[in-house]
Ligand code: UDP
């Protein structure tokens with residue numbers, strides 16, 4: 001029988017996690033599959049972990065959970081889940097019931113037809129007008145810059161076949177922009193639409209600032225085209241300046257010098273200074289990424305996991321002095 005694993009990253013989801021668990025089990029129990037639900041507690045500060053412990057105790061054989069030592073972000077949560085689960089097909093979904101569990105059945109049908117990535121794409125119905133217009137604009141723009149195809153409404157809610165999961169796990173980068181990685185691995189992909197639901201309880205972790213940062217990540221995570229643009233912009237500016245200087249010289253030679261051009265000078269200096277700062281920042285972004293990659297830190301640290309005897313640590317547990325207290329693959333020491 002096909003084994004289905006469901007990965008659920010949770011950060012401060014105390015208010016909704018029980019309801020989610022009941023829903024997902026109701027759906028999964030009705031499907032002709034074996035299943036496991038793998039919760040990843042991303043360093044929640046509320047009672048999420050306590051609830052997960054209770055859920056895991058109640059449904060021992062069909063539940064796993066991993067709890068991080070602090071908040072490492074949803075990307076790290078998904079990665080931890082992908083490393084933990086053993087299913088032939090893997091679903092990633094949010095804990096807030098914005099991803100309707102009923103859709104898993106549709107995904108399973110596609111999976112049985114041999115698809116490797118089955119992506120649920122939400123429609124923008126019910127969203128704020130400004131927000132959906134902005135994100136449409138963003139995706140239209142970004143697809144010109146990046147090598148991978150990113151589409152509007154496509155999030156992390158999807159089913160992946162085992163080969164697709166293994167392909168994702170083979171990408172070791174520290175800066176993980178999942179939307180891009182999912183698209184980068186390719187495989188047989190199919191999309192279907194669903195109506196976006198409102199969050200059941202709790203609140204979104206996305207503030208405007210983090211959305212803007214996420215947008216920037218998408219822009220520079222996949223190639224060095226922005227650097228290319230910077231070079232071309234520089235070249236055009238130099239060419240423009242040369243033409244302008246030539247024109248000024250010719251005018252001065254023929255008519256003599258009329259006006260001192262003070263304002264023009266200041267505007268040009270400040271303008272060019274600004275352009276240089278932007279370019280420096282851009283280069284800095286790339287260097288920053290190299291910096292983080294070169295440290296080779298683990299993506300997350302595990303504080304606690306259910307069934308630690310049965311499931312080895314996915315990541316090394318590191319002491320404060322940097323030495324490994326528990327090697328990856330080793331059992332966590334009992335206390
Ligand atoms: N999440 C997480 N770590 C974080 C932020 C969010 O694991 O640092 C989880 C969160 O618990 C939820 C999912 O990621 O299950 C999506 O988060 P949210 O609902 O806040 O995002 P939105 O639906 O508003 O895009």
Ligand code: MG
Pocket residue numbers: 094096098199204
């Ligand atoms: Mg949500």
